[in-house]
Amino acid sequence: MGKNDPGTKIRKGFQLLDQRLAYSQIEIVRKLKHLNYDVSRASFNNVIRDKRVGGKTYRQILQGMEELLRLELGVEWDDQTGEYGKPLGSGWTPVTIEAPEAGTGGNAADIIFHADGRVAVAHKVAFMEQAQTEIIELGLRLNTFTESFTSLKSNEFMMPIRRLLNRGVNMKLYLIDPESNEALMYFNDRAKQQEEEAQGVDSIKKVLKKLSKIKAELYDQPYPGSIEVYLYKNVPYNNFLIIDPESIEGRMMVSHYLYGIRRADCPVVEFSKKSNRSLYRRYLASFTAMINNAKKYSL
Numbered sequence: 635m636g637k638n639d640p641g642t643k644i645r646k647g648f649q650l651l652d653q654r655l656a657y658s659q660i661e662i663v664r665k666l667k668h669l670n671y672d673v674s675r676a677s678f679n680n681v682i683r684d685k686r687v688g689g690k691t692y693r694q695i696l697q698g699m700e701e702l703l704r705l706e707l708g709v710e711w712d713d714q715t716g717e718y719g720k721p722l723g724s725g726w727t728p729v730t731i732e733a734p735e736a737g738t739g740g741n742a743a744d745i746i747f748h749a750d751g752r753v754a755v756a757h758k759v760a761f762m763e764q765a766q767t768e769i770i771e772l773g774l775r776l777n778t779f780t781e782s783f784t785s786l787k788s789n790e791f792m793m794p795i796r797r798l799l800n801r802g803v804n805m806k807l808y809l810i811d812p813e814s815n816e817a818l819m820y821f822n823d824r825a826k827q828q829e830e831e832a833q834g835v836d837s838i839k840k841v842l843k844k845l846s847k848i849k850a851e852l853y854d855q856p857y858p859g860s861i862e863v864y865l866y867k868n869v870p871y872n873n874f875l876i877i878d879p880e881s882i883e884g885r886m887m888v889s890h891y892l893y894g895i896r897r898a899d900c901p902v903v904e905f906s907k908k909s910n911r912s913l914y915r916r917y918l919a920s921f922t923a924m925i926n927n928a929k930k931y932s933l
Contacts, residue, residue: 671698
């Protein structure tokens with residue numbers, strides 16, 4: 635076996651975590667499981683003792699080990715030296731991964747259920763203000779988002795958005811394409827229970843015009859951050875509000891569109907990537923599938 639084979643990398647990773655953070659094998663296995671790498675204590679111990687395990691097990695442990703080292707120590711494997719010594723750079727900040735007892739899974743206490751429906755604007759703004767790099771909202775029309783700029787006081791919505799853009803946070807907004815068959819089908823079906831839904835396609839076109847005016851007003855000065863609008867062509871099942879999706883600090887709000895119920899009255903579930911990684915990944919995969927065919931719309 636060479637200096638860059640999976641077993642060597644795993645053992646050296648364990649040695650580094652033992653030396654720097656005094657982690658035991660059990661603690662590391664629990665942390666790997668919290669990161670959604672299903673590794674058994676026996677398999678991990680076999681690798682550390684240089685006993686052979688299956689190729690899939692090697693890959694699973696190595697991927698988890700490398701992610702743990704990036705998050706907690708800010709280092710990557712250096713093929714030249716055969717050590718974990720390559721720093722991630724000045725942008726790295728340490729993140730301590732929890733090591734819950736076996737079988738506890740995600741932290742249900744960190745899932746917030748808003749049973750009454752759409753959260754208050756102040757709560758939504760506070761949620762978005764946690765973002766470091768990116769805010770994503772996918773909805774049907776994003777009418778509430780758009781109206782918040784004009785119906786609320788500037789310090790309630792407009793100014794917080796300005797501050798986010800000034801911090802370099804990018805915003806991506808996704809609406810259903812009003813010219814798509816999916817939009818027509820969706821609104822026609824919803825109109826069977828709620829007559830006002832029959833005007834859905836026209837309302838999206840009005841929202842796009844409003845967004846264009848809002849962006850022009852916002853960009854009366856240059857900002858490091860940007861606002862981009864995209865149109866997708868899939869039947870929507872829920873609203874997504876996501877901050878920093880690729881970061882360990884990512885958070886998400888999801889509201890499923892219940893048939894026959896006003897979207898404002900549909901319950902909202904709020905959770906974090908750090909505390910509910912498997913759940914977060916599942917919803918992020920759904921969001922990614924939804925925007926697979928999305929096209930950028932020029933405001």
